[in-house]
Amino acid sequence: MxxxxxxxxxxxxxxxxxxxxxxxxxxxxxxxxxxxxxxxxxxxxxxxxxxxxxxxxxxSSNFYDINGVERFSLTFEVNGLSVLKAIHKDFTEKEIRVGEIENRGHSGRNFVFYDLDGNKFDVWSELSPTFKEKYLIS
Structure with a gap:
């Protein structure tokens, strides 16, 4: 082991x-x-x-990178672009502070959101292969 x-x-x-x-x-x-x-x-x-x-x-849990850009410490994964768009819409309707859906040059799309204290979180449209396999998600 x-x-x-x-x-x-x-x-x-x-x-x-x-x-x-x-x-x-x-x-x-x-x-x-x-x-x-x-x-x-x-x-x-x-x-x-x-x-x-x-x-x-x-x-907050945020930090600043070498270029002075505020970064998040957590990325939540969702199962696909349609789910990402639905969650983005839901968060917007719930008046959660959200950023635009972004293409960051890698697979999938992302957006950021913030809690009441300004903690910044990321949402990514791609589930990890290991998670998909373990929970039998297609």
Missing amino acids: IDKLLRVGTTYIPVTNVELSSEWYVNKLGAELSYKDEDKAILNFANQSIFLVKSNENQ
Whole structure:
């Protein structure tokens, strides 16, 4: 047996208001709330646990690359361009701050969206082959 890291189990996201943010993730993204206290909320969605951790103002999971471009730390995958377009439309109707659908020069298309605290996330229209095979998605 070869020991190796198998998956990302939990992602931590800084938020200023755990109550408001957990409601936003549940109502806007369809997350399932499994625990909440004053300092954190544990959400389940996109096949992992997301911890919303109470943080100071003006903190986010974003970072700036060498060229000064703000980057996201997470990309969510969806199964195809039609699903990507449907989610983009749904997010727009739910008044989530979203970017335009982009062609970044690789397979598939992407768009970005933001939560209440400005945490920036990416959505990509391509599922990984391993995920498709494991969950029998065609």
